[in-house]
Amino acid sequence: MNSAHPDRKAKIKHELKEMLTLSLYLAFFFCALAIYDLLLLRQYNVEYWTIAFALINALVITKVIMIGEYAKLGRRHEDKALLVSAVWKAFVFGLLVFAFHVVEELIKRLIHGSDVRSIVVFCVFVPLFAWREFRRVMGEESFVDLVFGSRHKGDRNIPPGVKAPRPE
Numbered sequence: 001m002n003s004a005h006p007d008r009k010a011k012i013k014h015e016l017k018e019m020l021t022l023s024l025y026l027a028f029f030f031c032a033l034a035i036y037d038l039l040l041l042r043q044y045n046v047e048y049w050t051i052a053f054a055l056i057n058a059l060v061i062t063k064v065i066m067i068g069e070y071a072k073l074g075r076r077h078e079d080k081a082l083l084v085s086a087v088w089k090a091f092v093f094g095l096l097v098f099a100f101h102v103v104e105e106l107i108k109r110l111i112h113g114s115d116v117r118s119i120v121v122f123c124v125f126v127p128l129f130a131w132r133e134f135r136r137v138m139g140e141e142s143f144v145d146l147v148f149g150s151r152h153k154g155d156r157n158i159p160p161g162v163k164a165p166r167p168e
Contacts, residue, residue: 019062019063022062026062026124030055030057034053068092074089086126086129087126089125090126
């Protein structure tokens with residue numbers, strides 16, 4: 001058995017987890033916008049396909065982000081404050097998504113017209129990359145313990161057998 005095989009499985013598992021997390025985050029915002037449009041423009045008979053297109057856009061933009069991360073885009077200010085790093089990455093990845101969007105729009109316009117929402121994508125990216133920067137700086141395990149686990153599960157400074165102090 002090849003020793004690189006388990007590493008490949010772990011990498012695939014990690015990438016799928018990243019893709020699922022990003023897709024769910026983006027789908028939440030894009031579907032919220034689609035539902036807002038449906039409720040706002042209800043009198044104009046807007047079709048419910050907009051939610052399906054929001055989900056598809058979330059998947060496409062997720063893949064664009066992952067390609068950008070693979071190409072190591074947006075790492076210029078990682079050594080600065082988290083807010084600076086997150087806003088910089090939101091800007092860089094916003095430009096990347098905009099570039100893909102322009103290509104997509106050119107193709108769509110050959111077939112039929114559609115609208116542009118790049119500013120919304122930028123606004124969605126700021127908290128997304130802030131969250132991802134927190135995770136990068138804190139480390140995967142500490143971040144997961146803090147967000148999804150118990151408060152004291154990740155506290156490595158407490159000796160074994162000593163109970164962690166309870167929050168008041």
